[in-house]
Amino acid sequence: MFGIGTRDLGIDLGTANTLIYVKGKGIVLREPSVVALQMDTKHIVAVGNDAKNMIGRTPGNIVALRPMKDGVIADYETTATMMKHYIKMAMKNKSPWGGKPYIMVCVPSGITAVEQRAVIDATKQAGARDAFPIEEPFAAAIGANLPVWEPTGSMVVDIGGGTTEVAIISLGGIVTSQSIRIAGDEMDEAIIQYIRKTYNLMIGDRTAEIIKMEIGSAGTPEGIDNMEIRGRDLLTGLPKTIEITAEEIASALHDTVYAIVEAVKNTLEKTPPELAADIMDRGIVLTGGGALLRNIDKVIGEETNMPVLIAENPLDCVAIGTGKALDHINLFKNKPRDSR
Numbered sequence: 001m002f003g004i005g006t007r008d009l010g011i012d013l014g015t016a017n018t019l020i021y022v023k024g025k026g027i028v029l030r031e032p033s034v035v036a037l038q039m040d041t042k043h044i045v046a047v048g049n050d051a052k053n054m055i056g057r058t059p060g061n062i063v064a065l066r067p068m069k070d071g072v073i074a075d076y077e078t079t080a081t082m083m084k085h086y087i088k089m090a091m092k093n094k095s096p097w098g099g100k101p102y103i104m105v106c107v108p109s110g111i112t113a114v115e116q117r118a119v120i121d122a123t124k125q126a127g128a129r130d131a132f133p134i135e136e137p138f139a140a141a142i143g144a145n146l147p148v149w150e151p152t153g154s155m156v157v158d159i160g161g162g163t164t165e166v167a168i169i170s171l172g173g174i175v176t177s178q179s180i181r182i183a184g185d186e187m188d189e190a191i192i193q194y195i196r197k198t199y200n201l202m203i204g205d206r207t208a209e210i211i212k213m214e215i216g217s218a219g220t221p222e223g224i225d226n227m228e229i230r231g232r233d234l235l236t237g238l239p240k241t242i243e244i245t246a247e248e249i250a251s252a253l254h255d256t257v258y259a260i261v262e263a264v265k266n267t268l269e270k271t272p273p274e275l276a277a278d279i280m281d282r283g284i285v286l287t288g289g290g291a292l293l294r295n296i297d298k299v300i301g302e303e304t305n306m307p308v309l310i311a312e313n314p315l316d317c318v319a320i321g322t323g324k325a326l327d328h329i330n331l332f333k334n335k336p337r338d339s340r
């Protein structure tokens with residue numbers, strides 16, 4: 001048995017955001033998963049929000065990067081350094097005599113054995129006494145207050161930055177799931193490509209994300225205003241401002257949204273009938289930042305004929321679930337995964 005104490009942490013190590021949950025306190029840290037480094041020395045210039053504001057704005061000798069991609073570690077050393085920084089911030093008021101924390105850290109359900117090992121090792125390198133992986137949709141379901149331990153079916157769709165995780169959960173386990181590496185980042189990329197092709201205008205990742213949040217929608221956008229955007233004209237090389245409509249952005253997002261809808265449908269098709277009936281009663285629950293895209297609930301509902309609800313504070317569900325799962329840490333001991 002592990003004695004879980006108030007020092008122990010749950011970490012949502014996300015492609016877009018990292019959140020830390022401390023038992024008894026809730027979420028104590030919420031920062032973008034971004035690090036700015038000096039190119040030659042690898043010295044850290046900024047982490048989190050400060051680093052995110054530098055994306056696309058750094059001089060030649062500094063690079064602002066996201067060390068996680070598609071839900072997994074793309075840059076091991078930088079991820080470990082970023083986590084170390086965040087763990088230190090989260091534990092700032094803790095006594096130095098308590099020792100290192102146990103850490104529950106989320107991983108996408110479609111991850112390979114090697115990718116999972118990297119997350120565990122990076123968490124230990126960042127300061128964990130031991131690290132326990134929890135599958136992201138399972139954590140999301142706990143965080144959304146779904147009855148995951150009961151013999152009833154719950155369905156969660158977690159739309160993050162790098163991955164969308166769809167899972168059916170019952171009796172403390174995932175019955176069936178699908179993880180696709182299509183989510184918020186892919187939506188941003190679709191907006192960049194649309195504006196480049198249609199207007200010969202180059203915009204950055206940050207601008208694309210802002211457009212998505214301000215006027216983006218799944219399906220028909222009703223009553224959403226146009227937006228003025230700035231970028232670099234690819235023909236003249238000069239800065240240029242254009243006005244885009246919400247309809248244009250909805251059409252740019254169409255393929256990404258429907259890839260998510262397909263993943264939901266595929267998972268429903270593999271769901272045993274008793275559990276499907278439970279989900280019909282309770283509804284599909286959306287979590288993750290992508291759940292905030294306008295009308296995404298409506299489109300998934302129309303395409304599946306199922307009730308769809310957005311969890312309260314969808315951006316926090318995985319972190320809350322990861323933290324709450326600390327109470328059941330013995331169930332999450334590092335099981336070897338099949339090599340995929």
Ligand SMILES: Nc1ncnc2c1ncn2[C@@H]1O[C@H](COP(=O)(O)OP(=O)(O)OP(=O)(O)O)[C@@H](O)[C@H]1O
Binds near residue numbers: 018164
């Ligand atoms: N209002 C909004 N409308 C649309 N998308 C949004 C909104 N708010 C946040 N997002 C998107 O949600 C994504 C981040 O969500 P979240 O923090 O759940 O992901 P993550 O946990 O970091 O990623 P992953 O689970 O893939 O590792 C980003 O792509 C962000 O642009």
